[in-house]
Amino acid sequence: MEFKISKDLIQQLEQLIQSKNDQQLEVLLNDLHHADIAEILDELDFDEATYIFKVLDSEKTAEILLELEDDLRENILQRLSAKEIAEELDELDTDDAADIIAELPQSKMEEVISELEDVEHAKDIVDLLRYDEDTAGGLMGKELVKVNENWNVLTCVKEMRQQAEHVTRVHSIYVVDDEDRLKGRLSLKDLLTTSTKTPISDVYIKKVDYVKVDTPDVEVARIMQKYDLEAIPVVDEMGRLVGRITIDDIVDVIKEEADKDYQLAAGISQDVEADDSILELTRARLPWLVLALLGGFVSVKVLGLFEPAMEGHKALFFFTPLIAAMGGNVGVQSSAIIVQGLANNAITGSIIQRLLKELSLSLLNGLILSAILFAGSYFLLGYEIHIGITVTIALLSVIIIASLNGTFIPIILNKYGIDPALATGPFITTSNDILGILIYFSIARLILGF
Amino acid sequence: MEFKISKDLIQQLEQLIQSKNDQQLEVLLNDLHHADIAEILDELDFDEATYIFKVLDSEKTAEILLELEDDLRENILQRLSAKEIAEELDELDTDDAADIIAELPQSKMEEVISELEDVEHAKDIVDLLRYDEDTAGGLMGKELVKVNENWNVLTCVKEMRQQAEHVTRVHSIYVVDDEDRLKGRLSLKDLLTTSTKTPISDVYIKKVDYVKVDTPDVEVARIMQKYDLEAIPVVDEMGRLVGRITIDDIVDVIKEEADKDYQLAAGISQDVEADDSILELTRARLPWLVLALLGGFVSVKVLGLFEPAMEGHKALFFFTPLIAAMGGNVGVQSSAIIVQGLANNAITGSIIQRLLKELSLSLLNGLILSAILFAGSYFLLGYEIHIGITVTIALLSVIIIASLNGTFIPIILNKYGIDPALATGPFITTSNDILGILIYFSIARLILGF
Numbered sequence: 016m017e018f019k020i021s022k023d024l025i026q027q028l029e030q031l032i033q034s035k036n037d038q039q040l041e042v043l044l045n046d047l048h049h050a051d052i053a054e055i056l057d058e059l060d061f062d063e064a065t066y067i068f069k070v071l072d073s074e075k076t077a078e079i080l081l082e083l084e085d086d087l088r089e090n091i092l093q094r095l096s097a098k099e100i101a102e103e104l105d106e107l108d109t110d111d112a113a114d115i116i117a118e119l120p121q122s123k124m125e126e127v128i129s130e131l132e133d134v135e136h137a138k139d140i141v142d143l144l145r146y147d148e149d150t151a152g153g154l155m156g157k158e159l160v161k162v163n164e165n166w167n168v169l170t171c172v173k174e175m176r177q178q179a180e181h182v183t184r185v186h187s188i189y190v191v192d193d194e195d196r197l198k199g200r201l202s203l204k205d206l207l208t209t210s211t212k213t214p215i216s217d218v219y220i221k222k223v224d225y226v227k228v229d230t231p232d233v234e235v236a237r238i239m240q241k242y243d244l245e246a247i248p249v250v251d252e253m254g255r256l257v258g259r260i261t262i263d264d265i266v267d268v269i270k271e272e273a274d275k276d277y278q279l280a281a282g283i284s285q286d287v288e289a290d291d292s293i294l295e296l297t298r299a300r301l302p303w304l305v306l307a308l309l310g311g312f313v314s315v316k317v318l319g320l321f322e323p324a325m326e327g328h329k330a331l332f333f334f335t336p337l338i339a340a341m342g343g344n345v346g347v348q349s350s351a352i353i354v355q356g357l358a359n360n361a362i363t364g365s366i367i368q369r370l371l372k373e374l375s376l377s378l379l380n381g382l383i384l385s386a387i388l389f390a391g392s393y394f395l396l397g398y399e400i401h402i403g404i405t406v407t408i409a410l411l412s413v414i415i416i417a418s419l420n421g422t423f424i425p426i427i428l429n430k431y432g433i434d435p436a437l438a439t440g441p442f443i444t445t446s447n448d449i450l451g452i453l454i455y456f457s458i459a460r461l462i463l464g465f
Numbered sequence: 466m467e468f469k470i471s472k473d474l475i476q477q478l479e480q481l482i483q484s485k486n487d488q489q490l491e492v493l494l495n496d497l498h499h500a501d502i503a504e505i506l507d508e509l510d511f512d513e514a515t516y517i518f519k520v521l522d523s524e525k526t527a528e529i530l531l532e533l534e535d536d537l538r539e540n541i542l543q544r545l546s547a548k549e550i551a552e553e554l555d556e557l558d559t560d561d562a563a564d565i566i567a568e569l570p571q572s573k574m575e576e577v578i579s580e581l582e583d584v585e586h587a588k589d590i591v592d593l594l595r596y597d598e599d600t601a602g603g604l605m606g607k608e609l610v611k612v613n614e615n616w617n618v619l620t621c622v623k624e625m626r627q628q629a630e631h632v633t634r635v636h637s638i639y640v641v642d643d644e645d646r647l648k649g650r651l652s653l654k655d656l657l658t659t660s661t662k663t664p665i666s667d668v669y670i671k672k673v674d675y676v677k678v679d680t681p682d683v684e685v686a687r688i689m690q691k692y693d694l695e696a697i698p699v700v701d702e703m704g705r706l707v708g709r710i711t712i713d714d715i716v717d718v719i720k721e722e723a724d725k726d727y728q729l730a731a732g733i734s735q736d737v738e739a740d741d742s743i744l745e746l747t748r749a750r751l752p753w754l755v756l757a758l759l760g761g762f763v764s765v766k767v768l769g770l771f772e773p774a775m776e777g778h779k780a781l782f783f784f785t786p787l788i789a790a791m792g793g794n795v796g797v798q799s800s801a802i803i804v805q806g807l808a809n810n811a812i813t814g815s816i817i818q819r820l821l822k823e824l825s826l827s828l829l830n831g832l833i834l835s836a837i838l839f840a841g842s843y844f845l846l847g848y849e850i851h852i853g854i855t856v857t858i859a860l861l862s863v864i865i866i867a868s869l870n871g872t873f874i875p876i877i878l879n880k881y882g883i884d885p886a887l888a889t890g891p892f893i894t895t896s897n898d899i900l901g902i903l904i905y906f907s908i909a910r911l912i913l914g915f
Contacts, residue, residue: 050691240720241500243713245695262712263693266719270690273723274805280731281801281889282794289806289819293826300798301830307794308834311787312841318783319846325782329775332782333768336789337761340898343790344732344757344891348750351731355724356739369739376743380751384758391762396769439731441794448790 020055028055032063037070049075053082061087065094073099077106080115084290089118097123101130109136110156110264113143143258151235152228154268155249155258161189164198167214171201186246189256190219197248197256199223225250228257235260236268237360276354279436280347282307303441310445314339314452321456324465330398331459334406335452341384341410342417342451343444349373349421350439357429358436369422377418381411405462409455416454417447470505478505482513487520499525503532511537515544523549527556530565534740539568547573551580559586560606560714563593593708601685602678604718605699605708611639614648617664621651636696639706640669647698647706649673675700678707685710686718687810726804729886730797732757753891760895764789764902771906774915780848781909784856785902791834791860792867792901793894799823799871800889807879808886819872827868831861855912859905866904867897 031040044052044067052071056064056079068076068091080088080103092100092115100119104112104127116124131137139157146152160178162171175188188201199219209218225248226235239247239262249258275286282303287296324331356362362369385407392403421443425435459465481490494502494517502521506514506529518526518541530538530553542550542565550569554562554577566574581587589607596602610628612621625638638651649669659668675698676685689697689712699708725736732753737746774781806812812819839857842848871893875885909915 048692050693240716242498243500245712262695262716266690266712266716269716269720270723273720273727277723277727277730277805278801280727281797283798283801287802288809288811289802290811293822293829296802296826297829301833303798304791304794304830304834305837307790308787308837308841311784311790311838312845314786314790315783315842315846318786319780322779322783325775325779329772330769332775332785333765333772334761335782336764336768336785336898336902337758339786340757340761340764340789340793340894341754343793344754344894347731347890348733348753351728351733352737352739352746355727359738361738361740372743376746379743379747380754383751384754387755387758388761391758392765395762396765440797444790444794448786452786 020051020058025055025058028059028067029063032066040067040070044071045075049078050082053079057084057087061090065091073102074106077103081107081111086292088115092119097126098130100127101132104140105132105136108156108158109139109143110154110258112136112140114148116140117144117148146228149232150228151226151230151232151249151260152258154232154235154260154264155228156261157258159189159248159256159259160187161191161256162201162215164190164192164216164219168209168211168218171215172211186259186261187248189223189248189259190215191256194253195255197223197225197250197254200248223248226260227251232268233272236265236272239265240269272358276358276436276439279434280351280354280439282441307441307445310441310449313449317449317452317456321460321465324456324459324463326465328402328459328463328465330402331405331456331463334392334402334409335455337388338406338409338413338455339448339451342413342447345377345380345414346417346421346443346447347439349377349418350425350435350443353422353425354436354439357425362426366426369426370419373418373422374415377415380418381414384414385411401463405459406455408462409458412454412458413447413451416450420447420450470501470508475505475508478509478517479513482516490517490520494521495525499528500532503529507534507537511540515541523552524556527553531557531561538565542569547576548580550577551582554590555582555586558606558608559589559593560604560708562586562590564598566590567594567598596678599682600678601676601680601682601699601710602708604682604685604710604714605678606711607708609639609698609706609709610637611641611706612651612665614640614642614666614669618659618661618668621665622661636709636711637698639673639698639709640665641706644703645705647673647675647700647704650698673698676710677701682718683722686715686722689715690719722808726808726886726889729884730801730804730889732891757891757895760891760899764899767899767902767906771910771915774906774909774913776915778852778909778913778915780852781855781906781913784842784852785905787838788856788859788863788905789898789901792863792897795827795830795864796867796871796893796897797889799827799868800875800885800893803872803875804886804889807875812876816876819876820869823868823872824865827865830868831864834864835861851913855909856905858912859908862904862908863897863901866900870897870900 028040028043031043052075056067059067064087068079071079080091083091104116107115116127119127128137128141131140143152143155143157160175162174166174189197190199190201192198199221200223201215201219205218224238224242224244226238228249228251235247238244239260245262247260248256249260251257271286278286283299284302285295285299287299318335353362388410389403389407392398392406393400424438424443428438429435478490478493481493502525506517509517514537518529521529530541533541554566557565566577569577578587578591581590593602593605593607610625612624616624639647640649640651642648649671650673651665651669655668674688674692674694676688678699678701685697688694695712697710698706699710701707721736728736733749734752735749737749768785803812835857838860839853842853842856843850874888874893878888879885
């Protein structure tokens, strides 16, 4: 059941392309799933990929187009005429077609739309283009099965058969009134198990979950996950049924959202992949590194202030990276837990409760770690007891401060509508570094007096 | 469309519980979705939650049970008799029932099983218990609609109606032979649009994606995502159809997998949430912190080796945290990109290509950052040019080494079947800290000679 691209297959394909053996190519590729062909095209060089793309018919290539890496899709679309692109789009669901069309430059977009054969399809696609891609409107497709509440089951089944022709997967049958306003739903199962004579108004379920066109995509994902929905209808400002979102589109949103939090925590500010170009990767990574570097300047400056400590307490400087790193690590842990909690809507209780909890947690962790540090500095590293006491108290303080920082900075950002994940990663590490060094040497000055 | 728990609602419920007004409670709660009630119970104290749980009927509580936080579910299950638990399980799909039963202590588990009313249901649940929870067998449910390839459509529809009674959502109709071996599938849409006289063997689709009972859950998730499947059949070693996995179970796997990578990167070794107990949080966080602390000891030791540099080159020690932090940041970035790439099966190309790319990338980033550092140390911080040259060369070297480390340690771990995400977070930060300090002072010794 597992498809693996073999080197043999790639070689075979390359030979067939060189000898322009289109017939053999078709035979070989027609057995494969479009997602697998997309994977193969990503492996081939660009000319070969385009060649294969032109050999296959548009029913297959349309689906392949959806699965390709962004760069390759963009390149292939550039080589296709408006008419050829329109042929691809005619094969696709409206939401997928709208996504692809939105990637085109404005002039080509209009040309492609004018070439679409199915006018209804074209209307639907144009409709979808006006929604923001991060909203329910941007996610939804127009393909759905709807019936009027005033129909009887017979009319309904007849109408549905016709509608179902255009719908790849029938999840739910939506019930609307004469104004197209969403009234409820009819499950396929009910349809299978109910006699055909029953009137619609008797069988349909009046309770139906829905979202509005402007509901943010992450909110749609949260609702569908919470209520275990495989599809959800989308209504406009008047409550009219305008589309539906299916779970497979939501899987992408969930994955992207989780990946994005991780990337931000790692100091990567755009959605990049290992296979993106060096320039794209640099754009995503460099800004955070520059920020960290500037923070580093501050730490250099702060350390410079404590230069007098070098007379007599050199060892203090050997412990600086340890204290700074521990502050960074604790801060990252705390912020990761809060950011994931906020993303999952799992942060409950009052601020005071959270403060007390984080305090106890960091105190517990801090005491254990400080004890290890004290023992280590004395027995393992052989430093005098004054140094040991200083670094131990400093570590405990830094851990408490860093963990409070890591917890409350994301919560505060979130309160003001800023993505809390921004506060993780290099930002929290760098600020905790600086704070840690400052606390450390201030405590040292108090204890050792320099 | 959005449900929000209000303080009013909670107060109202608490009053009704105190006055034991069960009837009003039922009226109030019956309008709510089980996922919303679960959210409410998580907010109430434990006695109140149990009280409500006992007031509602098992059809509703069974679903609520699934949505509760683990701790609360465990607590409530402890207070229920084996018979009461069995009543809940009778209402649930086999996969959900098996998940709950697996959480019970062995003796209670057997008692509960013996109390299950529906013997077929009980058999299915017991069957599911023997699969590892991280495999397709552990994810699958027994509820599915299957037809024999030798039937005609009429028998088929009759049989299906009966089977569909037990299945919440019909995704696909699977076709099997006389030995129950999976042969293909029949789409509901085909059924809607095909005349009832057609023989099954004429209409069913022979190509069907499936997984085996021992396929790992992340692999199932990958396949379902790649091929955009909403359900996938599961076969045993003989190719017999034994269950099906639906996309909603996979959504959890995908989310958990992405969250887990992020948590590991943040130095959290177990799946914990902000609302878990202090002890659970400590267990998840402390081991990584201890590891980082031990790494810190090494950095103290290494810095101690370069003590002679303090005579005349004090400034070197002011730059230590900056160099170490930059190494850590770059390493975390590189490893995050690789870990996500490995998780998404998006790492292609040879090791040599990747090496060259990472080298160019880190060289580009490193040169820009070093230039900033050089200018900053000279103009901003006012250090002499020798120090500037030293820290600049050190930073460039550290960035290159850290980025290679961050890239190749995960790849190597992955090759040996170890979770590459383990190499991110505190591990990569700490080792890059130590390495960074070592490289920095070695270069300083070469240039400044101490």
